[in-house]
Amino acid sequence: MNAQITTSRRTRRTPFSQYVEDAGVRAYTVYNRMLLPAVFRSLEEDYHHLKSAVQVWDVSCERQVRLRGPDALRMLQLLTPRDLTKISTKRCMYVPITDQNGGMLNDPVAIKISDEEVWISIADSDLLFWVQAIAGCNGFHVVVDEAEVFPLAVQGPKATELTARVFGDRIREMKFFGADRFVFADEEILITRTGYSKQGGFEIYVEGRHYAGELWHALFEAGADLDVRAGCPNLIERIEGGLLSFGNDMTFENTPLECGLGRCVNDSQLATCYGGRALAEERANGSQRMVRALTVSDKIPRCDRAWPLISNERLVGQITSAYRSPDFGVNVAIGMVDHTHWDAGTEMTVMTHAGPRAAKVQQKFWI
């Protein structure tokens, strides 16, 4: 399949789209009805560069669902099974959001801005609708909207060096999932030590459009000798690293426990949060299926649909992301596998749309 993408106001441009296009973006996807770069040179070239240098990513599509008001934090706690006691303005948290059945509606990062304001940095679904309805129904004192914020990620082994050159050395002291404000162009800008790669880096929450261009260019000027390039989340690197993609590897048909997010499901919350009862039952009885790293044999097509996993003519799961890893020399994959077949070393057949291949459960991801 070799089709162009058409654009319209509905598939929103970002303050960085022009720069991304100047940098030669070859393919886009649409994420939260916004353009998200997917390929610059090639998936493989982008991959090698991400793992060796530093990239600046336009991830404006990580929209911020903003809760403002005295009930903001209390409401957030109702939306997730994760205990938020330790969230602070210096520490953000990954918070699966669950529906009444424990199904995942989104897997965002929540950032505490103040005692009366929270941003939920979302994956690809209209979490705004859910939060807004719940706020109204429960009479919470909170205003819910989508903030004019356009995150920019700096990712790669040289990300700390580059970010420190632009925002100062204090950035080096931040811990993983730390949050703080740094000055650029007379603005106090929120930065978190997060990002959708395993190479390390930061996310910069660009508020409004007025300094977006200046920041983009400052990063590229400061990083010229670091071989900084425009980049984007890389399919191969994220599969190797076991970074699940909402909509690909998990949907609202999956619970956080199935997604291997048990650490984000805290017993203390299950009596009160949405879906808590279902999650408590699943924890007590054991999950029926769970995310696994897998390898797939031979040549494989683009994994643009779920591939059934078959054993003894029985459906035992599915693979939802897969690609040839240049560094590991195998096809790396992420799948959801039934408990009968999820042990490391288990072999089965995966039905790709180009025919069957051999699949094997791995002990862990490639990190």
Place this chain on the structure above:
Amino acid sequence: MNAQITTSRRTRRTPFSQYVEDAGVRAYTVYNRMLLPAVFRSLEEDYHHLKSAVQVWDVSCERQVRLRGPDALRMLQLLTPRDLTKISTKRCMYVPITDQNGGMLNDPVAIKISDEEVWISIADSDLLFWVQAIAGCNGFHVVVDEAEVFPLAVQGPKATELTARVFGDRIREMKFFGADRFVFADEEILITRTGYSKQGGFEIYVEGRHYAGELWHALFEAGADLDVRAGCPNLIERIEGGLLSFGNDMTFENTPLECGLGRCVNDSQLATCYGGRALAEERANGSQRMVRALTVSDKIPRCDRAWPLISNERLVGQITSAYRSPDFGVNVAIGMVDHTHWDAGTEMTVMTHAGPRAAKVQQKFWI
């Protein structure tokens, strides 16, 4: 901008994607996280063909939010300001869905399947999240989910002829927004006389994947002498016809009254439906802005972002869809214009991203 689209499980394929690609789709967009064809030969060629012959459209991305249970209809009535007294299993209705402020969350068609089942055939937003939250909060006896239904549209002046050849002459008796069941391949299939063009036609609600291929091929075999082609909603034709696009010409920042949908806002519902109070106030006080047909001078770029409308150095609205009409020889456009400037004949400046152009409010759309 000339970028490819990347695909993954997240940007879902449909039962018809392979046929659409065999037919030479040149560009896709993503709609409800599903592939929607946007161009086959060219926008202009597709346009002329749609207005003279008949096309089969893969509009599987019109996902069906399904409400099942004794409260299904009662709940639907709460979600929309439109009076649903006349909805029946033989008559579907266009129902704007509004939030607490009267903002549009979606502009779907609602189809009554039975006294205890409704399908909401949605535009591009996760209405499921809103409906599910509201059902839970209010304790409605209703199960809400997304049905495995993949609509196929037959559109164009020869649509009735083609559809009658496949489903029988009874199809000719259906009225606009009529709904009924017709037999194909031993299945009773729901068909409505609806569609996202002004050329007339039908939407066929393909349930599941098992007869999708057979139906696609039957339509092409039956229509060979009618010059049937694979097609898709056409940007130019829909602007001429004044068919608003959710996400383009209206968002949750707009009310149905602003969108010219006053006929769907019934006073009898405003005491009870979501956003009813805001809509009652707007009706009493008059809307501040409203959708208008406009023309734009000279050559224009692709309208992939909102273009501000300026008069005397003041922002007075925006254009959100625009394209050169081959049949009318002008750039046709859809915009939201402040009440101070919405009268037919009003001239102002539109700031496209390629520079200013002259814009003029029209009496009506090109129909």
